[in-house]
Structures are given as structure tokens and as C-alpha cells.
Amino acid sequence: MVDFDKLPAEKQRVIINAALLCFGKNGYKKASVADIAEAAGIAKASVFQYFGTKKGLYFYLFNFSCEKITQQMRAGGDDYFECIKIGTAAKMRVMAQYSGMPDFLSSMVKENDGEILAELHARFDARLNDSLKSLFVNVDWNKFKPEIGLERSRNIIKWVSDGYVKSAVENKDTDTMLREIAEYMDLLKSLLYKEEYLK
Numbered sequence: 001m002v003d004f005d006k007l008p009a010e011k012q013r014v015i016i017n018a019a020l021l022c023f024g025k026n027g028y029k030k031a032s033v034a035d036i037a038e039a040a041g042i043a044k045a046s047v048f049q050y051f052g053t054k055k056g057l058y059f060y061l062f063n064f065s066c067e068k069i070t071q072q073m074r075a076g077g078d079d080y081f082e083c084i085k086i087g088t089a090a091k092m093r094v095m096a097q098y099s100g101m102p103d104f105l106s107s108m109v110k111e112n113d114g115e116i117l118a119e120l121h122a123r124f125d126a127r128l129n130d131s132l133k134s135l136f137v138n139v140d141w142n143k144f145k146p147e148i149g150l151e152r153s154r155n156i157i158k159w160v161s162d163g164y165v166k167s168a169v170e171n172k173d174t175d176t177m178l179r180e181i182a183e184y185m186d187l188l189k190s191l192l193y194k195e196e197y198l199k
Helices: 009-030 033-040 044-051 054-072 080-095 101-110 117-137 152-168 172-191
Strands: none
Touching: 009 033, 009 054, 009 101, 033 044, 033 054, 044 054, 054 080, 054 101, 054 117, 080 101, 080 117, 080 152, 080 172, 101 152, 152 172
């Protein structure tokens, strides 16, 4: 197998982004190696030389996306919303370089192909736990209003954050997105935190 990581960086980026776009748009089953190769401007045989199989390519992209985002992460303080801002900024810095990544990451959550599902869930849980563990290690969960509930509060925050990034990533620059997501997080904080933590 040809070592993909030894290709010129720009060629790697083009191939990775083409594959991210194809998988993100079509899901694992419907994405074809031929379409990925055509979008990347390479021969279909080259995809197999670099990654072995379509599944090999898919999990290469999964690991690649996780690594790039994790590299940008750092531990946050005791404020959950500040941690969300840190995590969102990390994701957006990476996604700004790879336009296909938002749809690829979103498609993983909806993926239902039996060929990869069990392995995907196992890898996803392990990666997510690792990155979130470090990001939220110092959070004070007692700041949230008990009448809303911690799980419900976290779901609301996740839906707003993920939904915003998905809807804005293609037509807004990173600085605008970071400013706007910070505004949304401040609004949610005012609704979900106990009064004494808003002063």
C-alpha cells in the first residue's frame, strides 16, 4: 500500500476534503470510491492504494478529523459555557480548512450501515470521552438551575451549538462565527444558570 502521509500536503488536503464531502453528503453506503476519486482528481485505483478499502478511507477520515480537533482543544475552567466556546473555536478552526468536515461529522451521528456501525460507535465514544474529559474536567455543574435539569440543559446547549455551526460554516468567516456563538452561549447561560452565577 502506498503511504498516503508521504504525499504533498496540498494533494492530501484535496483528497481528504473530497472524501469528507462525499461521505458527508451520501453517507457510508451510498458514497462510492469512484465519486470520491473523481472529486479528488485522482484515479480510483489510487484510493485503494492509499487506504486499502472504502472502510479504511472512512476510518482514516474519522481519525483525521478527531486528531485535528483534539489538537486544538485545551482544558477549560469551571464555567461550562466558556468550555463550549473553547470547543467550538477548536472545531471551527479545523473546519475552516476542510469544508467537508461539518457534514461528515454530522453524518456519522446518523450513520446506520451495519458494515461500520459497531466499530464507529466504539471509536466515536472513545474519542468523544477523551476530548470532552479534558475540556470539561474543571466544570462546576452546580451552577445549572436544578428545575431545568443538567441533562436537558446540556442537550439544549449542544443542539444550539451544533446547529449554529452546521448552518453558518459555509457562509460566515471564523471570527463572525466565534462572535455569534459566544452571543448564543451568553444568552443560554442567562437562562440556564442559577442567578448567583450570573453576577
